Amino acid sequence: MQDNNAWDDDRDDAAKQDFKPLSREQAQALRAKNPSVSPWRVIAVQVVVGGVVAALAWLLTQRMEVAWSSLYGTATVVLPGVLMARGMTSRLSGMSPVAGAAGFMVWEMVKIGVSVVMLMLANRIVQPLSWPALLVGLVICMKVYWVALLWRR
Template identity: 55%
Template sequence: MTEPLDRGGASEDGNDDQPFKTLTRQEAQALRGRIPQVSPWRVVAVQALAGLLCTAIAVVVTQLMGQGSGAAWSALYGAAAVVLPAALLARGMTRGTRNAVAAAVGFMFWEMLKIAVAIAMLVIAAKVVPNLSWPVLLVTMVVCMKVNWLALLWRRR
């Protein structure tokens, strides 16, 4: 039989076998200071700006083509269908709790509420938005949702 290679104390899954160290309050605060945090409200604000930009583009394109304002209203509603549920989630998550279990349950609750509100807004979209353009609404929603990825870039700075 061959002997297993010595990996310098690493287990099979690549994690070190060193014991877990509990941080003191000062060490935890220092660690938080080194890791940049992104406010969920900042992400919601940038989503709203992206939605307004998509709406402005829809207005310009429809004016150039001589069409009605259905595309602009569709873009604005698509942005609202992302931004309003995200604002609900941000509100729920920034209320602060010290209990880890309560925070996890709270996150699940607010995330389910966010999804339910977004679905409800999409279900009533045809009745609320005059001359609804589904492609414009969906493209605006995708653009607003993808803004979340910019939060990763903000963290690196």
């Protein structure tokens, strides 16, 4: 029977020998090649896309309740996103990696909770409510995240 620990040690030594830290210039070039996407930019694009979807909903149906329902679906994505972006860009989240990870989990739970509450209140806030229009606005605004990841400088 072979001792697998020896194999792990050999692999660790090989990985340590292959690892070379980046120079300052290499790190800057890597950051320039892969820029991060601002959460505020994503939210701004979601607002614009939601407005366009609501306008198209009104143009296609000529019914204001469809447009308002679509806008409420947009708000169900945007408002919790604003809360999360505000929480994640605060000074407390950037203090340490542990604080950042914990902050992300907390703000993600807040975001989900607010979204669920908004959906539960939709029928009381938007009268009369068109669930299909609300869901179209919600889904299209959620898909803006993927577009933002693809749409980098």
